[in-house]
Amino acid sequence: MTEMNGADIVVNCIAEEGVEHVFGYPGGAVLYIYDAIYKQNKFKHILVRHEQAAVHAADAYSRSSEKVGVCLVTSGPGVTNAVTGIATAYMDSIPMVIISGQVPTHAIGEDAFQECDTVGITRPCVKHNFLVRDVKDLAQTMRQAFYIAKSGRPGPVLVDIPKDVSFARTKYAPSREPVVMRSYQPVMKGHQGQIKKAVQMLLQAERPMIYSGGGVILSNASAELTKLVKMVGAPCTNTLMGLGAFSPHDPQFVGMPGMHGTYEANMSMQHCDVLIAIGARFDDRVIGNPKHFAQNFRKIIHIDIDPSSISKRVKVDIPIVGDVKDVLNDFMAQYEAMSTEHAQNKKALADWWKQVDTWRGKECMKFSLSDTLIKPQYVVQKLCELTTGDAFITSDVGQHQMWAAQYYGFNHPRRWINSGGLGTMGVGLPYAMGVQMANPGSTVACITGEGSIQMNIQELSTCKQYHLTPKIICLNNRYLGMVRQWQEIDYGSRYAESYMDALPDFVALAQAYGHVGVRIDKPGDVEGALREALAMKDSLVFMDFITDQSENVWPMVKAGKGLTEMLLGSEDL
Numbered sequence: 001m002t003e004m005n006g007a008d009i010v011v012n013c014i015a016e017e018g019v020e021h022v023f024g025y026p027g028g029a030v031l032y033i034y035d036a037i038y039k040q041n042k043f044k045h046i047l048v049r050h051e052q053a054a055v056h057a058a059d060a061y062s063r064s065s066e067k068v069g070v071c072l073v074t075s076g077p078g079v080t081n082a083v084t085g086i087a088t089a090y091m092d093s094i095p096m097v098i099i100s101g102q103v104p105t106h107a108i109g110e111d112a113f114q115e116c117d118t119v120g121i122t123r124p125c126v127k128h129n130f131l132v133r134d135v136k137d138l139a140q141t142m143r144q145a146f147y148i149a150k151s152g153r154p155g156p157v158l159v160d161i162p163k164d165v166s167f168a169r170t171k172y173a174p175s176r177e178p179v180v181m182r183s184y185q186p187v188m189k190g191h192q193g194q195i196k197k198a199v200q201m202l203l204q205a206e207r208p209m210i211y212s213g214g215g216v217i218l219s220n221a222s223a224e225l226t227k228l229v230k231m232v233g234a235p236c237t238n239t240l241m242g243l244g245a246f247s248p249h250d251p252q253f254v255g256m257p258g259m260h261g262t263y264e265a266n267m268s269m270q271h272c273d274v275l276i277a278i279g280a281r282f283d284d285r286v287i288g289n290p291k292h293f294a295q296n297f298r299k300i301i302h303i304d305i306d307p308s309s310i311s312k313r314v315k316v317d318i319p320i321v322g323d324v325k326d327v328l329n330d331f332m333a334q335y336e337a338m339s340t341e342h343a344q345n346k347k348a349l350a351d352w353w354k355q356v357d358t359w360r361g362k363e364c365m366k367f368s369l370s371d372t373l374i375k376p377q378y379v380v381q382k383l384c385e386l387t388t389g390d391a392f393i394t395s396d397v398g399q400h401q402m403w404a405a406q407y408y409g410f411n412h413p414r415r416w417i418n419s420g421g422l423g424t425m426g427v428g429l430p431y432a433m434g435v436q437m438a439n440p441g442s443t444v445a446c447i448t449g450e451g452s453i454q455m456n457i458q459e460l461s462t463c464k465q466y467h468l469t470p471k472i473i474c475l476n477n478r479y480l481g482m483v484r485q486w487q488e489i490d491y492g493s494r495y496a497e498s499y500m501d502a503l504p505d506f507v508a509l510a511q512a513y514g515h516v517g518v519r520i521d522k523p524g525d526v527e528g529a530l531r532e533a534l535a536m537k538d539s540l541v542f543m544d545f546i547t548d549q550s551e552n553v554w555p556m557v558k559a560g561k562g563l564t565e566m567l568l569g570s571e572d573l
Helices: 006-016 030-040 051-063 077-091 118-125 135-150 162-169 191-204 213-219 223-232 263-271 324-339 346-360 376-387 400-405 430-438 457-465 480-491 506-512 523-535
Strands: 002-005 021-024 044-047 069-073 095-101 129-130 154-162 171-172 208-212 237-239 274-279 299-304 318-321 392-395 442-449 469-474 517-522 541-546
Touching: 002 006, 002 318, 006 135, 006 162, 006 171, 021 051, 021 430, 030 069, 030 095, 030 154, 044 457, 051 069, 051 077, 051 095, 051 430, 051 457, 069 077, 069 223, 077 095, 077 118, 077 154, 077 400, 095 118, 095 135, 095 162, 095 324, 118 129, 118 154, 129 135, 135 171, 154 162, 162 376, 191 208, 191 274, 191 318, 208 223, 208 263, 208 299, 213 223, 213 324, 213 400, 223 324, 237 263, 263 346, 299 324, 299 346, 376 400, 376 442, 376 469, 376 523, 392 430, 400 442, 400 480, 430 442, 430 457, 430 469, 457 506, 457 517, 506 517, 506 541, 523 541
Parallel strands: 021 044, 021 069, 069 095, 095 154, 129 154, 208 237, 208 274, 274 299, 299 318, 392 442, 442 469, 469 541, 517 541
Antiparallel strands: 002 171
């Protein structure tokens, strides 16, 4: 046992967890903690330029590395600036610990300088939060925060530390026992009886379909998913958050489902007779209108670690609560044992694949090239070709995000880093920072738009300070593209406040921050610019691609419509 102050306890607890990087921004309420960080060499602190970017960077650090991301912000505006990043991580179930400063305990509730109700403000967008009022509770609270963040359904956990608690002293000893919380016992193993029922149902299926989401990525169950898909012989679709869990080049992959999914994925989802949902939550962007989705009779098996996600939007027939990886292993063991007695209907499955291939024949992702205008889809395709689908790709939110999801074939899990549930603009650049910190030496590209990139463009300064070299691919159409697309389709082409008519010179701006800037406005220059940028391993390159302003994301399921009511192009309007 060693006596130390609260700030040193925080630093030691962070180091105990094997954390290598902490993203943050100092302020008065956390200065004792920053002083403790200054005196240690167990992890590195990354100074961002805005607290929102600290949380986004920690978020992406976690998404791309299987580690718990950590960020540190001060009280008041430090916390409120961080809330968007916390909510983003919460919606996508990302394990993260946020340490926030608070005014001294005696001043809480007195409207002290830079005070806010951190616990109250963040309660709706964290998995759990703590306010530590006694330094004796600090070490155990920090250990519980990391345990809660990474166990069960992962999520962000916030620890609010008053300034006097970080100064106060108490006895501290390194952790020797695993954290056990009587009130928190997430179920990991699936119920064997439920798994048996699901296997029996799947073996009787004539039109099976496998629908997998971000839970497969979070559980590191890509290999298990692939084995199951091969075993069953069914079509497989990955949600936006699940891309990379199953090979995009496999003939059983039918693409992404939902609002901007493929024709074949959506039609298969709607017309299958047994749907097995794995780590996915049937959200509005995937199934569209739940009443329309329910029109077709099908049996649904749903595997998820969070029981509250099951039958939340769509009634399921066989719920299985448990960790995806564990459940899939048990599922396949029972499937192999039972398939010898209950032979699959091979003829029905072959007929089902004929139908799927007919839908696939629509070639819904085809687009027309131009000799004069750069097509954004073409830029993403070329990037995929030049990086062989192996780069880490971050994106902001909008048209460019959908084109990245549609046209970059992700060969591996944890390579596609984007904001799915909350749809947060401004994440792309800080995501790229977090990814590169977690994966040094890897190729990292940020696909963004001229609207999104400006929301956290100050982080170009952070990149310069820490020698971070992502390649920024700005698909610049001078519009808030997805807003413009909706305005064109649903609002009579009244482009209210969606045109960007005062854009900076991004090339000069990148150069002002000490990076390389390039403007590309001819289709013939796209591949050369990408090749040259990717070859510049030691430089951040900002590529400003001037793209076709009129290009839309197709297919599209309009809000309130069903999965099969897709618009495949402007001719369907």
